[in-house]
Amino acid sequence: RKEVEQDPGPFNVPEGATVAFNCTYSNSASQSFFWYRQDCRKEPKLLMSVYSSGNEDGRFTAQLNRASQYISLLIRDSKLSDSATYLCVVNSNSGYALNFGKGTSLLVTP
Amino acid sequence: GAVVSQHPSWVICKSGTSVKIECRSLDFQATTMFWYRQFPKQSLMLMATSNEGSKATYEQGVEKDKFLINHASLTLSTLTVTSAHPEDSSFYICSASGGQDAFFGQGTRLTVV
Numbered sequence: 001r002k003e004v005e006q007d008p009g010p011f012n013v014p015e016g017a018t019v020a021f022n023c024t025y026s027n028s029a030s031q032s033f034f035w036y037r038q039d040c041r042k043e044p045k046l047l048m049s050v051y052s053s054g055n056e057d058g059r060f061t062a063q064l065n066r067a068s069q070y071i072s073l074l075i076r077d078s079k080l081s082d083s084a085t086y087l088c089v090v091n092s093n094s095g096y097a098l099n100f101g102k103g104t105s106l107l108v109t110p
Numbered sequence: 111g112a113v114v115s116q117h118p119s120w121v122i123c124k125s126g127t128s129v130k131i132e133c134r135s136l137d138f139q140a141t142t143m144f145w146y147r148q149f150p151k152q153s154l155m156l157m158a159t160s161n162e163g164s165k166a167t168y169e170q171g172v173e174k175d176k177f178l179i180n181h182a183s184l185t186l187s188t189l190t191v192t193s194a195h196p197e198d199s200s201f202y203i204c205s206a207s208g209g210q211d212a213f214f215g216q217g218t219r220l221t222v223v
Contacts, residue, residue: 004153
């Protein structure tokens with residue numbers, strides 16, 4: 001079983017739509033959780049950390065369920081510029097080394 | 111935010127040659143550097159972790175004699191792909207940590223022909 005699993009998509013949504021991505025992780029000892037965004041052929045960029053209490057940053061809301069080992073990302077009022085691959089990321093046992101999911105592809109259309 | 115510079119951003123090389131990729135932390139001291147590899151449509155996979163001044167720790171399945179990592183200073187780590195083959199074609203990306211957070215380089219797209 002992969003350490004971090006995501007639905008690869010693609011998710012095709014119209015502008016203004018709300019879209020949700022889910023992710024599960026296998027290592028119950030994981031401590032840190034993140035969502036990264038990766039544009040084609042570019043490095044991943046941190047979108048937001050994910051906290052147990054849930055956290056929001058503008059149109060983006062992240063949730064963590066430790067009992068179910070499940071992470072989610074909600075994007076409201078989608079913009080064309082949100083089109084990218086969203087990576088669910090969990091820390092490994094090696095300090096700051098990270099385990100990445102394969103990513104979920106999002107395409108926002110006019 | 112902190113800046114990590116990775117060069118080259120892309121390289122094409124002939125099969126059998128070696129390629130060196132540099133990763134520099136520009137405004138902080140990177141005590142730990144991570145090297146990742148990403149094949150098309152796959153996730154980023156950790157290849158190795160290196161701490162300044164000591165030997166790198168390689169993940170299972172990564173050949174240490176093929177992927178030479180040097181982390182001789184607190185601002186520079188290099189990854190050398192030796193005797194590259196077409197199956198080594200991939201996106202290689204480094205991440206540098208000074209202890210609190212880790213920051214990514216821009217990545218290197220390697221194509222071996």
